[in-house]
Amino acid sequence: MSEELLLSVTPQETRVAIIINGVLREILIERQRARGLVGNIYRGRVARVLPGMQAAFVDIGLQRSAFLHAANAVPKIDDRVSRGVDGGTVPDIKLLVREGDTVVVQVLKDPLGSKGARVTTQLSIASRYLVLLPGSSRVGISQRITQPSERERLTQQVIELSTQLDVKAGFIVRTVADGASVESLKSDLLFLVRSWEVIRERLNSNDVGLLHEDLPLTLRTARDLVTEETTRIRVDDQATVEALRDFARDFLPQTSCRIEYYSGAQPIFYLFGVEEGIQEALATTVQLQSGGTLVLEQTESMTTIDVNTGGYVGRHNLEETLFRTNLEAASAIARELRLRNIGGIIIVDFIDMEETEHRHDLVRVLTQALHRDGVGVQVADMSDFGLVQIVRKRSRPSLERAMTEACTACEGYGFQKTAQTVCYEIFRELMRQSRAHHFQAYTVLGSPPVIDMLLDEEAGALADLQDLMQGVVHLQVDTLFGHDSYDVVPM
Numbered sequence: 001m002s003e004e005l006l007l008s009v010t011p012q013e014t015r016v017a018i019i020i021n022g023v024l025r026e027i028l029i030e031r032q033r034a035r036g037l038v039g040n041i042y043r044g045r046v047a048r049v050l051p052g053m054q055a056a057f058v059d060i061g062l063q064r065s066a067f068l069h070a071a072n073a074v075p076k077i078d079d080r081v082s083r084g085v086d087g088g089t090v091p092d093i094k095l096l097v098r099e100g101d102t103v104v105v106q107v108l109k110d111p112l113g114s115k116g117a118r119v120t121t122q123l124s125i126a127s128r129y130l131v132l133l134p135g136s137s138r139v140g141i142s143q144r145i146t147q148p149s150e151r152e153r154l155t156q157q158v159i160e161l162s163t164q165l166d167v168k169a170g171f172i173v174r175t176v177a178d179g180a181s182v183e184s185l186k187s188d189l190l191f192l193v194r195s196w197e198v199i200r201e202r203l204n205s206n207d208v209g210l211l212h213e214d215l216p217l218t219l220r221t222a223r224d225l226v227t228e229e230t231t232r233i234r235v236d237d238q239a240t241v242e243a244l245r246d247f248a249r250d251f252l253p254q255t256s257c258r259i260e261y262y263s264g265a266q267p268i269f270y271l272f273g274v275e276e277g278i279q280e281a282l283a284t285t286v287q288l289q290s291g292g293t294l295v296l297e298q299t300e301s302m303t304t305i306d307v308n309t310g311g312y313v314g315r316h317n318l319e320e321t322l323f324r325t326n327l328e329a330a331s332a333i334a335r336e337l338r339l340r341n342i343g344g345i346i347i348v349d350f351i352d353m354e355e356t357e358h359r360h361d362l363v364r365v366l367t368q369a370l371h372r373d374g375v376g377v378q379v380a381d382m383s384d385f386g387l388v389q390i391v392r393k394r395s396r397p398s399l400e401r402a403m404t405e406a407c408t409a410c411e412g413y414g415f416q417k418t419a420q421t422v423c424y425e426i427f428r429e430l431m432r433q434s435r436a437h438h439f440q441a442y443t444v445l446g447s448p449p450v451i452d453m454l455l456d457e458e459a460g461a462l463a464d465l466q467d468l469m470q471g472v473v474h475l476q477v478d479t480l481f482g483h484d485s486y487d488v489v490p491m
Contacts, residue, residue, distance in 0.1 A: 009237035024277035030217035037107040039214030061209040064116035072120035129177035132192040136170030302345040334369035343394020417484040434469040439490040446486040
């Protein structure tokens, strides 16, 4: 597998594209005026406790208060968090925090829509190979490191290093640590310890606000996304190249040679087709190679995906055609969810199939495809109606929410009233005003399509209405009016 990272950097915005085997797989965007908050640590003050929701709102100095659930406020007990599993129970939120309490929290999810950030009191600080867990003493290993011998080696090395350096904290060994040397682990551990010491010094202040900010996207890219499969890291900004190389010399010496400065005349994202890929990722319809389509609709509560056969008729029987289309759709859905960074609840309406074996095979293929991108995901069995529910971890806004906003014409509905519907609304308004005020004349102002219809297709109905009202209706085009906006002015 060939993987490249492309970084397009401007003073206002940083964009990172992940290209795997020549195909755009993921896009990350960070804007200076709206940097993500995930990983940031704040000193906050409890503003309100909501016992009915088992949660509290915490003022951390942002526009909206952060949301702290009781499960994320439970202290470490016996090196595990009581979350209602393995016999554990979540205590009453009133026993954990009170209004006015000062708490140190870390952002789990960025603010989304009208919701504030979601936070936890269970702090963690990430580096390349390790995650430091203040207040814990356990050592955990990423589940994606599967070799028992390697898991044992990493566990013992981290325990020995923390003992030698007298570090009173727990650690999680990240996936990229597979095969890492003792020197690399030690360097990572020392960096995390220094970072935690800086945060502890800032805890002496009583002010609400930021204590620790995660790395910018450019450096997080090197820390989190560079793997053994990464062949090149191309950057179109010289200063960023130098910053990445400095970071790599300290933490990723083997990757320094892969960082390249791109100085071509054509923008790097245009050269590799990323700009076109972003536009396609903002569309609601995705074309499948077979001729079928996916239709994606994102709402506040969930995302729905509808699978259609389109022009694909297949060469065998109908069941085989539907099965093949669904299999192709499953792979495309996994790619689109990662590319668009869609999280939360996702409902997929696959094409109905009769054979139970085909249903099971489809869910298995979908699950395998979704697990490849390394994001926490759960897939339920297919229902009798051909629906599959997916729950995908969401920590930052989707690509659509990051780059778009609700249409002012349709207010985010995605549709608008027909000209005929607006004409009939105007008729009703004319009747209402005529009965209430008995004016002799009225002026109707509307958009060109509406006025055209009143002068053409609905001219007879308008004439009948004027006879009924015993008044005159004048029509006037106003290009400033939206398609379904109008005004009725008595004269």
